[in-house]
Amino acid sequence: MPFYLRNILFILGFFLFASASDGNEKSGSEKDEEALVNLIQQSQLSKEKLVYLVDSLLNGDTISYCVLDALNKKLASEAFYHLPIDTNPPSHDLYCLWDTENPNSHAELPLNDTAYNFELVDKLNDCGFAMPVNGIITSLYGYRDGKMHNGIDIALKTGDPVVSAFRGMVRVARYYGSFGNVVVIRHYNGFETVYAHLSKISVKPGDMVDPGQLIGKGGNTGRSRGAHLHFELRFKGYPVNPRYVIDLEKKTILSETVVVRKTKTGFTAFPEGTIFHTIKRGDYLYKVATQYGITVKQLCAWNGLHKKSSLVAGMKLKVSQ
Numbered sequence: 657m658p659f660y661l662r663n664i665l666f667i668l669g670f671f672l673f674a675s676a677s678d679g680n681e682k683s684g685s686e687k688d689e690e691a692l693v694n695l696i697q698q699s700q701l702s703k704e705k706l707v708y709l710v711d712s713l714l715n716g717d718t719i720s721y722c723v724l725d726a727l728n729k730k731l732a733s734e735a736f737y738h739l740p741i742d743t744n745p746p747s748h749d750l751y752c753l754w755d756t757e758n759p760n761s762h763a764e765l766p767l768n769d770t771a772y773n774f775e776l777v778d779k780l781n782d783c784g785f786a787m788p789v790n791g792i793i794t795s796l797y798g799y800r801d802g803k804m805h806n807g808i809d810i811a812l813k814t815g816d817p818v819v820s821a822f823r824g825m826v827r828v829a830r831y832y833g834s835f836g837n838v839v840v841i842r843h844y845n846g847f848e849t850v851y852a853h854l855s856k857i858s859v860k861p862g863d864m865v866d867p868g869q870l871i872g873k874g875g876n877t878g879r880s881r882g883a884h885l886h887f888e889l890r891f892k893g894y895p896v897n898p899r900y901v902i903d904l905e906k907k908t909i910l911s912e913t914v915v916v917r918k919t920k921t922g923f924t925a926f927p928e929g930t931i932f933h934t935i936k937r938g939d940y941l942y943k944v945a946t947q948y949g950i951t952v953k954q955l956c957a958w959n960g961l962h963k964k965s966s967l968v969a970g971m972k973l974k975v976s977q
């Protein structure tokens with residue numbers, strides 16, 4: 657059965673049900689009209705269903721005035737055309753909080769092992785990824801002089817444009833402690849991104865932004881030595897290593913789909929379908945295990961290694977079953 661037919665049948669099914677449940681003394685056609693008007697006025701009626709409904713009505717001989725009137729009102733309603741039907745902030749199902757003051761609000765870590773798969777870019781709306789600033793990476797994510805660095809630093813000159821990485825809604829746009837002027841954006845792909853030390857902010861909370869859209873100018877505000885952008889990728893408020901999601905040299909995303917998995921202290925993200933990890937200089941078992949949200953014990957078992965086995969650059973380790 658073609659898809660549109662099923663939808664018309666759904667509408668007719670509802671229609672009959674609504675008529676049958678109406679117990680007062682009206683003629684059959686009046687009851688039908690009333691049910692149809694009720695259906696059209698439903699706030700959750702999707703655009704698709706409305707289109708199918710109009711199609712099916714046009715196939716009939718006559719359309720009563722009250723049905724036509726209800727249809728016209730529905731089609732003319734601003735809300736139906738100009739606002740997204742879901743007016744919640746992006747990824748609302750993942751986040752309970754929408755705090756426009758505090759960049760650092762984060763959810764409780766789930767107790768169980770949790771993994772999510774996400775499409776990073778919105779192919780349907782032709783929305784991709786843009787590198788926030790086209791500069792040299794001066795500092796990576798990870799421990800630096802015994803302190804955790806939750807993002808990457810990208811060199812820039814004060815006043816250089818800084819753009820949004822993905823499509824999303826601005827959550828925070830203000831001066832905040834060591835971040836200086838900071839913008840936090842919540843994206844439809846489930847992540848949040850943070851842009852700190854800006855000299856100027858060009859957006860406000862609630863603004864929708866596309867990848868590549870200007871959100872501010874680079875600078876040296878907050879705790880910063882020299883102009884640069886401090887950029888973070890976060891999931892539910894926990895920083896994840898952007899390097900496992902973004903190819904920092906090519907300035908593209910590594911893959912369109914990523915896995916986000918719980919670790920002991922937060923979350924980690926990596927391309928979906930990753931089975932092997934190639935050992936690089938500076939890798940050690942715990943680091944590799946954490947990167948893929950698995951335990952050292954699992955990593956050793958899958959690769960026939962011992963906890964104290966030494967790793968050699970170029971070695972390939974199985975990191976997923």
Ligand SMILES: [Zn+2]
Nearest residue numbers: 807808809886
């Ligand atoms: Zn930084």
